[in-house]
Amino acid sequence: MPGYRDFQSGLRFLPTLAIAPDGDSIAYVDDADGQFNLVTQTLSTGDTRRLTAGTDTTVRRVAWHPGGEWLLFLADDSGDENTQLHRIDAAGGNPVPLTDAPDVQYSAALGEPFSPDGRSIAYCGNDRDPADQDVLVLDLSTDEVRRVYAGGGRACPGHWSPDGSRLTVAEWRTTNSDHLVHLITLDGAEPRSLTPHDDVATYWLGPWLKDGSGFLVLSNVGREFTGLAVMDADSGALTWLDTPDWDVEEVALSDDGRVLVWNVNVDGFSRLRGRDLVTGADIRMPELPPGAATGLTVAGDGRFVVLRLSTATRPWNILLIDLESGELRWLSNAQPVTADPATFRDPTLIRYPARDGRQIPGYLYRPEGPGPAGVLISIHGGPAWQELPVYMHDGFYQYLLAHGIGVFAPNVRGSLGYGRTYSDLVNRDWGGGDLTDLADAVAYLRAQEWIDPNRIGVMGASYGGFAVLSCLSRLSELNWAAGVDLYGPSNLVTLAKASPPTWRSLVAAVIGDPEADADRLTARSPVTHADRIEAPLMVIQGANDPRVPRHESDQIVERLRSRGVEVRYEVFPDEGHGLLRRDNQARAFADAGEFLIEHLGT
Secondary structure, rough: OHHHHHHOOOOEEEEEEEEEEOEEEEEEEEOOOOOEEEEEEEEOOOOOEEOOOOOOEEEEEEEEEOOOOOEEEEEOOOOOOEEEEEEEOOOOOOOOEEOOOOOEEEEEEOOOOEOOOOOEEEEEOOOOOOEEEEEEEEEEOOOOOEEEEEOOOEEEEEEEEEOOOOEEEEOOOOOOOEEEEEEEEEEOOEEEOOOOOOOOOOOOEEEOOOOOOOEEEEOOOOOOEEEEEEEOOOOOOOOEEOOOOOOOEEEEEEEOEEEEEEEEEEEEEEEEEEEEOOOEOOOOOOOOEEEEEEEEEEEOOOOEEEEEEEEOOOEEEEEEEOOOOOOOOOOOOOOOOOOOOOHHHOOOEEEEEEEOOEEEEEEEEEEOOOOOOOEEEOOOOOOOOOOOOOOOOOOHHHHHHHHHOOEEEEEOOOOOOOOOHHHHHOOOOOOOOHHHEEEEEEEHHHOOOOOOEEEEEEEOEEEEHHHHHHHHHOOHOOOOOEEEEEEOOOOOHHHHOOOOOOHHHHHHHHHOOOOOHHHHHHOOOOHHHHHOOOOOOEEEOOOOOOOOHHHHHHHHHHHHOOOOOOOEEEEOOOOOOOOHHHHHHHHHHHHHHHHHHHHHHH
């Protein structure tokens, strides 16, 4: 029978793309050498050049200098997420650090970090106070750093105005969907707020219009879903461009200000829309393969876009779309090592009833054959995230399907993509309504004739790992066949206390305050109910995880082993929150797959 490594793509990409100023090259990050490094590709020839060769560092983000001679990239060490800024020549050579503070987390601007004249870089960091994230501007000619916004809290620069005199800033308040928008002028004047402080809304910052009168935003102010609008740079007033009953997730604008393209998430599937801002006419966009796209980027002259796309049966790859001809051209060809995609199974998008009357969406993958089959419930992280119809965990679902095990991946309450009311339901209610949704998922699955009711397991990462532990402990009466927890918190009190300083306001709003809410958090913590866990469990953890520290996994493993419960525990000393090294990812999912096949297979 095939192993997990047969289904791996052989090449993974991170969701960062940049187009060279001359439009003939792109930059991206892949793990062809086992770790995520920076690569450029010439579009006219297909030739690639590997610019970095880090073994302990992970390149997280890339941007091309307006002059085209060099690139900016962000990288951290062994998953610690303390990203630093570096520059490297497009022709190759040694990277040059632009920041060097290993205990500080720096991030580049949300949009193009370079000023239009290429002389400055906008970025943010918590170097002044570990709990605050300030906005900084680096002068590349003098190496002088100016702190242009230090209003407290988590702030990040958005985009430079066309003349380079102004900079948009997003301030994250209580949650990742509660933003304020500020406008900074580089002449030293006081920042100006463009959004009301008493309103809770999302404002994801986009590029400026060519005339500098305003800039694009993705917002759900006054709406259930996130739409596309132009924010007036003087008044903050919004002019809506698209208000679908789904979320607009990405927006990109050509440097000449003419070609506008945006990405709409329709029940998890990506749909592109476009408009010529000079004529006002809609641009006919080709239909994408049925999956999800990220990293939407438009060429400076608007001739083409590039993005990263995956489907349930095709790994992530880089796609170029010619906007004149509508032609789709794959710039990469990551594919399963030996597994035959012709045997892969597409999911069915279903909705099942929750006990409060809500309809919970999810993707159900059925293996070939009449059954009865075991099924794995796969729970996404976040919880502000969304299960998508993509090549999940680099082929892990297809691997299980080949072994006769089905997969059900629900988007329980708290998931993105279904409106702000739905996503907010989980805030300060971890292990509440979301857990009953999972109990109702089991009831739905056990009503399907092809599913063996005694062979249902559960797996998840991060928040999904917390949900796994909650299912096995607080829903132990459902007689789970097995569980796999990837770096999930077991104790909400210790998790909240150990959260990174810049995250503490977010943690208080989304999970709870470790002091004021200690009783509730303790009652919802899986470790409190660990004595109820009977199902075999596998736990996977990165030793350097800054979000869910190793102690979260240690606690639950120690409790279960003291009772003689079957626990397999794998700690990766060179990983943080996630499995970025190819060898580690292959080993972890191969082991998890064998564990699940043992307990869920026939």
